[in-house]
Amino acid sequence: MAGCGGGDDDGAPEGKTVTAKVMTKLQSGVRAQVGQWVADIPVAHSEEPAFTVAEVIAPPGNLNLGLWNSSGEQHNLTIEEVGGGSIDTPFIRDGKAWIRSSLLEGKKYVFYCGLHRKEGMEGTIVVDPKLSAEDLKPYQLKG
Numbered sequence: 149m150a151g152c153g154g155g156d157d158d159g160a161p162e163g164k165t166v167t168a169k170v171m172t173k174l175q176s177g178v179r180a181q182v183g184q185w186v187a188d189i190p191v192a193h194s195e196e197p198a199f200t201v202a203e204v205i206a207p208p209g210n211l212n213l214g215l216w217n218s219s220g221e222q223h224n225l226t227i228e229e230v231g232g233g234s235i236d237t238p239f240i241r242d243g244k245a246w247i248r249s250s251l252l253e254g255k256k257y258v259f260y261c262g263l264h265r266k267e268g269m270e271g272t273i274v275v276d277p278k279l280s281a282e283d284l285k286p287y288q289l290k291g
């Protein structure tokens with residue numbers, strides 16, 4: 149439970165790295181505006197509390213993270229600038245919640261669940277100013 153080791157012997161699934169996508173058109177159910185960057189952070193369906201995402205890559209500017217929770221357990225999503233402030237969603241047991249942060253180049257950000265951070269429910273946000281137009285993929289809300 150040190151929280152800094154690389155051990156994966158707790159049964160929680162390994163989170164993946166995702167690149168934020170851009171909103172190209174308004175979508176109901178998404179709290180983001182056209183031109184902004186969006187990434188989904190689903191809660192894993194596992195015995196141990198976990199997100200399925202461990203790292204988000206996004207350019208500087210507004211990033212919208214969508215917490216997807218259908219686990220039946222309470223979770224939330226907090227974005228924290230390392231050494232700075234944080235912003236969080238309410239705790240939800242089912243459904244989705246959105247959070248927006250304005251990412252600055254050169255700063256470090258983490259995201260985590262306020263209840264289960266010690267259990268490994270956390271990840272990092274990498275601000276990459278080199279993300280180019282070729283990297284843009286349209287965000288599409290999942291059914």
Ligand SMILES: [Cu+2]
Nearest residue numbers: 223261263264
């Ligand atoms: Cu949690």
